[in-house]
Amino acid sequence: MASSQLLNSSSLLSKSSSPSSHRHYGCRRLRRLKPSPSIVCTAAPSITSAPLPPPSPPLPATYSAKYVPFTSISTGTATSESYSLDEVVYRSRDGGLLDVQHDMDALKQFDGHYWRSLFDSSVGTTRWPYGSGVWSKKEWVLPEIDDEDIVSAFEGNSNLFWAERFGKKFLGMNDLWIKHCGISHTGSFKDLGMTVLVSQVNRLRKLNRPLVGVGCASTGDTSAALSAYCAAANIPSIVFLPANKISMAQLVQPIANGAFVLSIDTDFDGCMKLIREITTELPIYLANSLNSLRLEGQKTAAIEILQQFDWEVPDWVIIPGGNLGNIYAFYKGFKMCEELGLVDRIPRLVCAQAQNANPLYRYYKSGRKEFTVVKAEDTFASAIQIGDPVSIDRAVYALKNSGGIVEEATEEELMDAMAMADSTGMFVCPHTGVALSALMKLRGNGVIKPTDRAVVVSTAHGLKFTQAKIDYHSGKIKEMDCRHSNPPVTVKADFGPVMDELKKYLARTR
Numbered sequence: 382m383a384s385s386q387l388l389n390s391s392s393l394l395s396k397s398s399s400p401s402s403h404r405h406y407g408c409r410r411l412r413r414l415k416p417s418p419s420i421v422c423t424a425a426p427s428i429t430s431a432p433l434p435p436p437s438p439p440l441p442a443t444y445s446a447k448y449v450p451f452t453s454i455s456t457g458t459a460t461s462e463s464y465s466l467d468e469v470v471y472r473s474r475d476g477g478l479l480d481v482q483h484d485m486d487a488l489k490q491f492d493g494h495y496w497r498s499l500f501d502s503s504v505g506t507t508r509w510p511y512g513s514g515v516w517s518k519k520e521w522v523l524p525e526i527d528d529e530d531i532v533s534a535f536e537g538n539s540n541l542f543w544a545e546r547f548g549k550k551f552l553g554m555n556d557l558w559i560k561h562c563g564i565s566h567t568g569s570f571k572d573l574g575m576t577v578l579v580s581q582v583n584r585l586r587k588l589n590r591p592l593v594g595v596g597c598a599s600t601g602d603t604s605a606a607l608s609a610y611c612a613a614a615n616i617p618s619i620v621f622l623p624a625n626k627i628s629m630a631q632l633v634q635p636i637a638n639g640a641f642v643l644s645i646d647t648d649f650d651g652c653m654k655l656i657r658e659i660t661t662e663l664p665i666y667l668a669n670s671l672n673s674l675r676l677e678g679q680k681t682a683a684i685e686i687l688q689q690f691d692w693e694v695p696d697w698v699i700i701p702g703g704n705l706g707n708i709y710a711f712y713k714g715f716k717m718c719e720e721l722g723l724v725d726r727i728p729r730l731v732c733a734q735a736q737n738a739n740p741l742y743r744y745y746k747s748g749r750k751e752f753t754v755v756k757a758e759d760t761f762a763s764a765i766q767i768g769d770p771v772s773i774d775r776a777v778y779a780l781k782n783s784g785g786i787v788e789e790a791t792e793e794e795l796m797d798a799m800a801m802a803d804s805t806g807m808f809v810c811p812h813t814g815v816a817l818s819a820l821m822k823l824r825g826n827g828v829i830k831p832t833d834r835a836v837v838v839s840t841a842h843g844l845k846f847t848q849a850k851i852d853y854h855s856g857k858i859k860e861m862d863c864r865h866s867n868p869p870v871t872v873k874a875d876f877g878p879v880m881d882e883l884k885k886y887l888a889r890t891r
Contacts, residue, residue: 444487444524448673451478455778466525467585469592471660471671478774479673483521485720493722497692500684504538514538514685515576515678521717522677523577530584532614533576534566537681541689541836546805547817552824556834558695559802562682563810563842567609567634569602569764570707570840573682574675579610581674582666586616594619594641596660597668598652600703600764601631602841607668608638619665621645621652627763630845648757650769670706671771679707683714686836687724695728696833699820701812701840702732702741702787703765705776711838712779728836730785732776733819735760735795738767741776745787749777761811761849762795764841786828790818793861796853799843800865803850808843 446466450473453460464470466481473479488496503517510516510528514537519526540561548557562570582595594617597603604620611618618640622632626648635642645652653669660667670676687694694715700708708730715727734742738757744750757768770776779785790798798821799814809817816837823829843850852858854866872878 444484444520446481446483446524448479449482450475451480451673451774451778454480454482455774466523466581466674467588467590469585469590469666471667478671478772480775481673481677483524483717488520488721493718493724496721497688497723500688504688509533512538513576515573515681518681518684521684522681523581523674526580526584530587531576531580532583532610533580534572534609534613536566536572536576537685539564539682539685541686542807544802544805544807544837547802547807550805551801552821553831554824554833554835556832557820558834558836559807559809559813560682560686560836560838563813563839563845565842567602567605568842568845569606570679570682570838571602571606571675572610574670574678574710575603575606575610575668577678578666578668578672578674579607579614579616582616583614585666591664592666593617593664594666595668596656596665597621598649598656599627599635600649600766601627601634601845602764603669604640604642605631605634605638608635608640611640612638617641619643621656623648623652626759626766628846628848630847631763649767650757653769653771669771670704676706676710676713676775679710680714680717682838683711684718687715687718690834692724694724694726695836697731697820697823697829697835698728698838699731699733699816699835700838701762701765701815702734702776703738703762703767703770705732705741705770705772707838707840708732708785709772709775709779712783715783727783730780730783731816731819731823732780732785732787733816734787734789735762735765735815736789736791738762738765739789740768740770741773742787742789744773744777752777760795761792761846762815764810764812765815786823788819788822790815790822794818796849796858796861796863797865799850800853800863800867803843804865804867807839809839810841810843810846811849812841813837813839813843 448464450460450462462474500517503511506512510531510533513533513535515522516531516533542559542561544557544559548554565572586592595611596619597607598621608618620635620640620642622644624644624646698711700711702708718724719727732741737760740755744752752773755768757766760766795811795814795818798817799809799811802809802817820837829835853863854868856863856866870882872882
């Protein structure tokens with residue numbers, strides 16, 4: 382098995398404090414190549430026997446990327462419509478989604494072994510900005526940005542946890558892994574995309590683009606990431622939150638980071654409608670995943686998974702789905718690795734939705750005939766309580782091209798799955814409970830085999846959802862049995878009663 386953890390630094394580092402001579406055991410230090418493919422070794426020999434690649438022909442001076450209509454990607458058709466990443470644009474001329482398209486010919490002038498070695502060489506470094514799990518893949522993310530414009534908390538490099546006990550006890554699996562994306566600067570995977578987006582805004586403001594701030598609609602985690610990264614760069618942030626729909630732990634994050642927070646009497650879809658309208662009237666940069674820049678950062682979590690398995694491809698990756706950008710981001714990361722020769726296949730993807738907000742699941746159950754927006758009902762998985770997902774077309778494309786599946790979880794199923802995971806040493810969010818519940822169903826019906834290697838993407842830290850856990854273990858959730866609750870036992874401060882309770886407990890654990 383590969384090592385289950387990559388070193389992660391959550392402190393915000395400055396360029397001047399990052400020594401370039403840092404050595405990392407087990408990896409060769411490669412110079413980031415632009416015009417010349419020459420390689421400089423400055424660290425201990427690799428623990429692998431594979432040699433460094435031979436010199437390659439001269440490369441173009443830079444790598445590049447641009448916006449193109451997503452339909453040109455999904456249909457495989459050429460298009461003359463494209464936009465510089467320095468333009469403020471969110472939709473194609475026909476109103477469709479955009480995607481970031483990289484110059485693959487330039488990237489392909491290096492082989493897969495070169496890219497694997499380069500990415501591996503950045504693990505654990507403090508060299509700005511390549512110690513970040515996102516910016517260690519800068520050439521694949523935002524290749525033309527200057528290092529001094531990057532706003533980073535050295536996000537990414539999150540733990541890939543071998544869920545041995547959960548897998549064996551509840552699923553009969555020995556190869557189950559949890560990608561803890563919530564172990565991050567603001568406690569969710571949204572940091573991966575926000576470092577890219579805010580870095581680009583930082584660049585645009587230095588180019589004197591008339592941007593007064595960055596805004597988003599949020600169910601909690603997006604606003605936390607946006608406010609933190611904007612605060613680090615001294616950029617105003619504006620947040621639209623649905624009133625009484627997110628946890629207090631999520632609400633306090635943008636407040637603490639100095640965002641201008643509007644609590645609006647609507648749901649996420651209503652907030653999203655408003656922020657779209659506002660950003661067409663005011664020079665506020667839109668930070669929601671309608672903006673495809675964020676997905677460039679989020680796709681690096683897929684590359685990280687491959688790194689952490691020593692570039693072996695898992696059979697399945699299960700991802701909670703709400704606005705549905707993340708399922709496409711993971712697909713894109715895996716697909717780039719395949720196209721550039723780092724791996725020879727991609728995993729099958731599973732999108733897991735809460736039953737109370739499941740438009741994609743309904744679409745698949747109907748035979749993919751027609752997508753219908755739903756009114757999202759309250760769910761403990763509040764970050765995916767979305768009935769009109771922006772990235773529906775992206776998600777359908779990703780699932781189609783990965784042999785993907787969509788599954789759902791009821792409120793009781795997702796809360797039970799969360800409690801079961803916690804009982805084996807984790808502390809996961811309700812959204813991870815949705816993904817684990819989907820996995821349990823797919824194991825139960827035989828779609829996922831006991832010998833398959835499966836990765837569940839945990840999108841946020843469980844500490845953001847302590848009230849949901851308290852309510853579950855207190856048995857206070859209406860119409861829910863809370864079968865795995867573990868309430869404290871109240872006992873008098875006397876030796877006899879304490880011994881009686883201990884004996885009862887010990888008898889149950891034998």
